[in-house]
Amino acid sequence: MSKSSIDRDSSEPGLDQDVKLDLDLDLDLDLDLSNDKLMQSSMGSWGISAVEGGSIPPMDTNVVTVSKGLPDGPDGPVHGKFSKEDVFEAASKGDPGPLSGLQDYLKKRELNLTSSKYIGKYGQETNGKTALLKAVLNLKDGTNNTIQVLLDIAEKCGDLKKFVNASYNDEDYNGQTALHVAIERRSIDQVKLLVQKGADVQAKASGVCFQLKSKQGFYFGELPLSLAACTNQSEVVSFLMENQYMPANSRDCDSQGNTVLHALVVIADNTKENTDFIIRMYDEVLIRDTRLAQKENEKGEGKLEDIKNNKGLTPLKLAAKLGKIGLFRHMVQREFTDDETRALSRKFTDWIYGPITSSLYDMTSIDISEPNSVLEIIVFGSAINVWREGVEVFS
Numbered sequence: 001m002s003k004s005s006i007d008r009d010s011s012e013p014g015l016d017q018d019v020k021l022d023l024d025l026d027l028d029l030d031l032d033l034s035n036d037k038l039m040q041s042s043m044g045s046w047g048i049s050a051v052e053g054g055s056i057p058p059m060d061t062n063v064v065t066v067s068k069g070l071p072d073g074p075d076g077p078v079h080g081k082f083s084k085e086d087v088f089e090a091a092s093k094g095d096p097g098p099l100s101g102l103q104d105y106l107k108k109r110e111l112n113l114t115s116s117k118y119i120g121k122y123g124q125e126t127n128g129k130t131a132l133l134k135a136v137l138n139l140k141d142g143t144n145n146t147i148q149v150l151l152d153i154a155e156k157c158g159d160l161k162k163f164v165n166a167s168y169n170d171e172d173y174n175g176q177t178a179l180h181v182a183i184e185r186r187s188i189d190q191v192k193l194l195v196q197k198g199a200d201v202q203a204k205a206s207g208v209c210f211q212l213k214s215k216q217g218f219y220f221g222e223l224p225l226s227l228a229a230c231t232n233q234s235e236v237v238s239f240l241m242e243n244q245y246m247p248a249n250s251r252d253c254d255s256q257g258n259t260v261l262h263a264l265v266v267i268a269d270n271t272k273e274n275t276d277f278i279i280r281m282y283d284e285v286l287i288r289d290t291r292l293a294q295k296e297n298e299k300g301e302g303k304l305e306d307i308k309n310n311k312g313l314t315p316l317k318l319a320a321k322l323g324k325i326g327l328f329r330h331m332v333q334r335e336f337t338d339d340e341t342r343a344l345s346r347k348f349t350d351w352i353y354g355p356i357t358s359s360l361y362d363m364t365s366i367d368i369s370e371p372n373s374v375l376e377i378i379v380f381g382s383a384i385n386v387w388r389e390g391v392e393v394f395s
Contacts, residue, residue, distance in 0.1 A: 059137065059168075059173055059176075060129070060133075060134065060137040060138070081105070082099075082101075082102050082105050082106075084117060084118050084119075084120070086098060087099065087102065087113075087118060087131045088120070088131055088134045090131075090146055091131045091132075091134040091135035091138065091144070091146045091150065092134055092135075092137075092138045093138075094135070094138065094139075094140055094143075094144040094145045094146055095145070095146065096145050096146045096149040099146060099149050099150070099153070102153055103153045103156055103157065106153070106157050107157065112154065112157045112158070112159035112162075112163070113130060113131055113132070113150065113153060113154050113157070113159060113163050114130060114154075114159055114162050114163050114166055118130065118131060120133075120134070122170060125170070126169070127168055127169060127170040127173070128166060128167055128168045128169035128170065129168060130163060130166045130178075131146075131150050132147065132150050132151070132154075132163060132164065132166065132178045133166065133168070133177075133178050133181060135147045135150060136178045136181040136182050136185065136187075136190060137181055137185075139182075139185050139187055139190065142185070142186070142187040142188075142189060142190065143187070143189065143190070144190075147190065147193065148193070150163075151163070151164065151193070151197050155197075160197060160198060161198050164177075164178065164194060164197045164198050164199050165177055165198070165199060165200050165203065166178070167203065167205075168205075168207065170207070171207060171208055172207045172208050172209045173205070173207040173209060173210075174205070174206055174207035174208075175203065175204050175205040175206045175207060175210075175222070176205040176207060176210070177199065177200065177203045177205070178194055178199065179191065179194050179195070179199040179200070179201070179203060179224050180203070180205050180224060180227060182194055183224055183227045183228050183231070183233065183236055184227065184231065186231070186233060186236075188233075188235050188236055188239065191236055191239065191240075192239060192243075195239075195240075195243055195245050195246060196245055198245075198246075199246075200246070201224050201225070201240055201246050201247070201248040201249075202223060202224075202248065202249060202252055203223075203224065204222040204223060204254060204255070205222050205227075206222050206254070206255050210222060212256070212266065219263070219266060219267070220263060220267070221254050221258050221259075221260060221262065221263030221266075222254035222255065223248070223252060223254060223260065224240060224248065225237065225240045225241065225248040225250060225252075225260050225285075226254070226258075226259075226260040226263040226264075228240060229260050229263065229264055229281050229285055230263055230264060230267050232277050232281060234281070234284060237281070237284065237285065237288075238288070241285075241288055241289070241292065242288070242292070247292075250285060250288075250289045250292075250304060251289070251304055251307060253307070253309070256309055256310050256311075257308070257309035257310035257311070258309045259304065259307050259309075259315070260285055261282060261285065261286065261304060261305060261307075261315040262309050262313075262315050262318055264278050264281060264282050264285075264315075264327075265278075265282075265315050265318045265319045265322065265324055265327060266318070266322070268319070268322075268324040268326065268327045270323075270324060270325060270326050272326075275326035275327060275330075278326075278327055279326070279327060279330045282315075282327065282330075282331075283334070285304075286304060286305060286344060287336075287341050287344065289304045290303070290304070290340075290341060290343075290344060291340065291341075294340070303344070305344070312372060314365060315331070316328070316331050316332075316365060316366075316374060317365065317372070317374055317377055319331060320374050320377045320378050321377050321381060331346065332346055332347070332361070332366070333346065333347050334346050334347060335347040335348065335349065335359075345362070346361060346362045347359050347360070347361055347362075348360045348361075348362075
């Protein structure tokens, strides 16, 4: 997940790998995936690669236990029990059949799908992965027939909220929920289902793999809305911001104080394709946030674009600092003509006469009359080539 382009390479941490092990007995064991015999070091295989002397564990692996000579029990796969491996295997295959009877099994034993018995492990440590996360990681054509079954079981066992919001708790993928995965898998149907069932739209995936300094990860601003925006999913962005169940707060920030707009600035790479999609998504989020605020009569909160991150930078200042010249030029020269969004403009056309146009610019936060202004950033601390690109934006 190291690329920030619209469509990323398929070789990335978290790809689902199938490994079949023939065992004489189907035991309820937690296999040690840190074993050197099971791990491969290439990104193209298990998605594991070296990071500062260590390694990134796979987000998901499909290790299938195969029993020999043992018939299925009356209320479970083997000996009348549903082991974690049984449930996870059904989830990975998208086959709800083996889950028949699981609800009664759980109720009889006062268990649920978030009990420690049904939480995944990596090596000897639990990583927080549930059967729901397993299922969403193994979508086929955007769906997995076990997801609805698992959610129904959790709801009837009184554990739906905890189950749908369960997240990884390991260092690498900490905070990642099923909603994050569904968005990354680009499945709008699963996103809608999870939100309808109570998924937290403000959940933050703050693991090492999702931080700016991660060489093998993918920074997207931690929040589901930011992830959808950074992966160019307009339909998901629209749903998250305007759904009837739990609309996303577009002004929420990640651990670095970055909003969805800051996140878009970070992943901009100055190529034409990337810049075009970033500009479109940036304006889409900004306009929708403004319209929703006006609809709800929220006054005095300021603009989404005025929010500063932990380093005191607005999206505009961050674009100047990082040298995102294509996006920066658009932000400075942006002009909306309709009354509803005109206030979001920084450029205002005064008059036009033939080939001549006179325009006014909003210099708020740009002019050196303000501390840490955009012009100061460009001159003294920006990746923008000052004279050839930065200053030319204003000419």
